[in-house]
Amino acid sequence: MPTIFDELLERFQAYLAGVDNDLVADKVARIGWDMPARSLEPRALGCLRYLDRLAELAPSSAKPLTRLVADHRDELRWGQTYTAADFGQSFIDNYGWLEVFGTRGHFVNEEVAAGLLILGSNIVYPDHHHIAEEIYIPLTGGTEWRMGEGGFHVRDAGEVIHHASNVSHAMRTGKEPLMALYLWRGGPLAQKSTIGSMVNLRGKS
Numbered sequence: 357m358p359t360i361f362d363e364l365l366e367r368f369q370a371y372l373a374g375v376d377n378d379l380v381a382d383k384v385a386r387i388g389w390d391m392p393a394r395s396l397e398p399r400a401l402g403c404l405r406y407l408d409r410l411a412e413l414a415p416s417s418a419k420p421l422t423r424l425v426a427d428h429r430d431e432l433r434w435g436q437t438y439t440a441a442d443f444g445q446s447f448i449d450n451y452g453w454l455e456v457f458g459t460r461g462h463f464v465n466e467e468v469a470a471g472l473l474i475l476g477s478n479i480v481y482p483d484h485h486h487i488a489e490e491i492y493i494p495l496t497g498g499t500e501w502r503m504g505e506g507g508f509h510v511r512d513a514g515e516v517i518h519h520a521s522n523v524s525h526a527m528r529t530g531k532e533p534l535m536a537l538y539l540w541r542g543g544p545l546a547q548k549s550t551i552g553s554m555v556n557l558r559g560k561s
């Protein structure tokens with residue numbers, strides 16, 4: 357009998373299979389979906405209070421995945437990479453992720469990490485970057501996203517956002533929370549992001 361985790365992986369894959377985007381299709385085709393399960397202790401976080409609203413906001417294509425996660429939140433291992441010292445306590449109370457597969461997720465994959473990110477309403481996730489290449493697909497709309505030195509742009513649910521290795525990015529939610537699917541490939545897959553834009557690191561601004 358399939359477990360809740362099998363169902364999670366299946367719905368995750370099914371959602372991605374429905375995304376009409378060449379870059380995503382290419383990445384997804386290279387994922388070996390027959391992954392061994394990893395037994396993890398459940399861990400809850402404050403940001404889980406947004407899950408029902410997120411499942412409501414998600415378009416029909418993302419409902420099966422967001423609903424499953426909301427209904428089984430207590431069986432899943434939610435994580436945080438940052439601490440209050442990074443972006444403050446309010447951020448910590450409104451942020452978390454679920455690694456579906458990767459080096460520490462519910463399924464073992466040493467090449468790709470993927471999961472779901474939650475940000476509560478009215479939260480700023482400041483500029484950060486990492487070695488891994490990243491694809492984000494917001495499952496709910498209305499959040500403003502920024503990449504490199506560009507401005508913030510509102511992204512709809514289902515848009516594909518590609519961050520090349522070490523390109524800084526930031527997000528800003530409005531009155532609604534955000535759930536976004538992420539895929540990481542290349543570089544250390546459990547690495548904490550470096551905070552600050554590359555511009556700042558080079559000392560230009």
Ligand SMILES: [Fe+2]
Pocket residue numbers: 485486490519525549
């Ligand atoms: Fe990122």
